[in-house]
Amino acid sequence: MNFRNALVATTALCAASAVSAADLEVTHWWTSGGEAAAVAEFAKAFNETEGNNWVDGAIAGGGGVARGVIVSRILGGDPMHATQLNHGRQAEELVEAGLMLDLTDIAEEGGWRDIVHPVSLLDSCTVDGKVYCVPVNIHSWQWLWLSHKAYADAGVDVPSNWDEFVSSAPALEAAGKVPLAMGQQSWQSSGAFGVMLVALGGPELWTKVYAEKDADAAASAEMAAVFEAAAAARELSAGSNVSDWNLATAMVINGEAGGQIMGDWAQGEFAVAEQVAGEDYTCLPGLGVNEIISTGGDAFYFPKQDDPEVEAAQKELAKLLLSKEVQVNFNLKKGSLPVRGDVDLAAANDCMKKGLEILASGNILPDGNQVLSADTTGQLEDLMVEFWNDTSITAEDAHKRYADIIASAD
C-alpha cells in the first residue's frame, strides 16, 4: 500500500512537472558587453515562464570558433537544446540530415510568414517548405562608425562619406591616431571588404559576384578598383594591433581611432559606453556612398531531442523569441533591427532609425552567409585576412586569387 502510494505520488510529481519544465542549454557566441546584455533579455524572459530555466552556454572566440564547437557537438551526439547560428547555409546539411527540430506547426500557428519582415529571413530558415529556425534580429554589415572625439582632436570635420574619410586620414595620423581600426580576425577582414564592395562597386556588382558567382564580374575592372581601394584602406589600418572586433570598436569609442567598418552590432558597444549617436559618434550606412544594408542576422536552431518535455520547452522558447516584447528589449540592447515590422521602436536611436528607414525603403541585399557556402566563405576569409595583414600582397595578386575562388564557388 505504502509502496503504491509512493509510486502514485512520484508519477503525479512527474506529470506535474511535465507541463513544460526543462532546463534548456542555449549556446551562442554573444560575449561582448552589449551582446551579453542583449542575450540576458532572452534568458530573463524565458526564466519568467513557468518552470523553465535558461542555461547559458556562451562560447568565447567569435562565430568562427563557436560554430565549430556547436556543429561538432550536434554531430557528436551531444546536442544542446537551442543554439545561435547565422541564417542561411551554415546549417543546411544539419537540417537535411534530420538533426534539427521541425518548427513548422508553431510557425503556422503564430503566422510567422505574416509577421517576419523582410520575409526572406524566414525563407532562409525554410528547407523543403518546413521551418527549422527562428530569426531573432537583422544585422547589416554596411556601416562606418566614426569617432567625434578623434576628429575633434585632429581638428577636422567628421567625414560624411568614404572619400572624405580617406582624405581626412593624414590629419588623423598627424594627431597620432589610427585612421581605420581593424580587428585581425579573418571574418572581420572579409566582412569589411564585402562592405567596400557594396559601397564602392555598387549592389549590382555585389549580386553578380556573391549571389550569381559570376566569374567574369569577379575578374572585372570594377572589381579591380575595389581592390585598389581596399589596399589603400589597408594602409590606413596599420597600427591597430587588436584581435577582437569589440576592441577595435573600443578604439573608436576612446577616440584612438577615426573609424571602423563594422556591422551594426558595434552599436551595442557604443550603448554600453553610454555614447550618444550624433553627438559622440556618427554612423554612415553603406559608407555614406550607397545607402544599402544587407539583411543577415542571427537565428536560433533547436537540435532534435528525444525527450517530449524538452521538445515542448524548445517550442515555447521558439515562440517567445519572436514575441513583440522580447524582440524590442533584445534588439534595443543588441543594436540590431527587429525581425517584425509591427513593433514599436520609439526608443531606437539615430543609427537604428537610419537602418529602419533603409529597411522600409527596400534597399536591401541578402547577407553573404545566405548566398555563399561555408566553404567559400572560409576561402574568402583566408584570402582577405592574409591580404589585409601582409602588405607585400598587391591588389592585383589578391584580385586574381579572389576571382579564382569565386569561379570555383559552389
Add this chain to the structure above:
Amino acid sequence: MADAKRPNQLLRNLNAKVAAIPMVATALVVFVGCTIWTIVHSFTKSKLLPKTDFVGLDQYERLWKTNKWLISIENLAIYGICSLVLSICIGFFLATLLDQKIRFENTIRTIILYPFALSFVVTGLTWQWILNPDFGVQKIVRSLGWESFAFDPLYNQDIVIYGILIAAIWQGSGLIMVIMLAGLRGIDQEIWKAARVDGIPKWKTYIFIVIPMMRPVFVTALVLITAGIVKVYDLVVAQTNGGPGIASEVPAKYVIESMFKNQNLGQAFAASTMMLVTVLIILVPYAYLEYGGKRRAK
C-alpha cells in the same frame, strides 16, 4: 612432431593473449580502421557530413594550391626542427647543470618542471600577454629607458612562429630536463671515477662517454617531442589564432577549420592524410634503421 607442437605454441600464455585482445581490437578498429576511413573519404567531396561521391585527387590538388596550407607546412617545419633541437639541447644542458650535486636541487627542478603542469592554452595566453608590445616585455624595457627597444614577435609576420616557439620551449623543456636527469643518474658512478682517473675533462666525458650511453633516453625524448610537434594546435589558437594574417597557421588548425568552420570534410581529410604521410616519411626510415638493423646484426 612439428604438427603436434604448433597448437601448443598458440596456446602458450593464453591468459595474456586473451587479456591483450581488447587492446589489439581497439588499436585495429579505432586507429587503423579510422585511418582507412579518413583516407577513403579524402577522395570524396564530403561537405559537413561524410558522403561517398568520389572526385579523385581534386581535394589534394586544391590543398597544395592553397596558400594557407603551404604556410602551415612551412611553419610546422620551422617549428618542428627548432623545437626538436632546442628542447633537447636546453633540456640536456639544464640536466647536466642540475647533475653537479648542487644545493636546493629539488627546488630548482620543481621550478623548471612547473611550466609543464600548465596546459598549452594557459601557456599561450600567458605568453601572448608577455609578448604584447603594449604591456609586455617591450613596454617594461621601454619604461626602463630604452625608448627605441622593439620586441613584438607576435605582431610581425616574419618571426611570429618564433614567438610561438619561445612559449613551446618554455613549457616543454622542463620535462625533457627531468628525463635527461634520470638518464644521467642512471650512469654508473664507476664510469665517472674511471674517467677522472684517466684525466679526461668533464665536458669530454659528457659528450663522448655519457651521451652515447644515454641513447635510449634520447630516443624517448625524441618521440615525446615529435609527437607534440605534429599535433601543435592549442598553443597557436591561444597565442595568435593563426595571425597576423595567416602567418602562424599550422596543419592541425587547417584540418580543424576545414572540418567544422568551413564545413568541408573532404578537404580536412585530405589535409590530415598529408599529415599522416609526413609522419610516415619520417617514421618509416627511422623504424627501419632502429629495428630492421638489429635483426640483421643478429
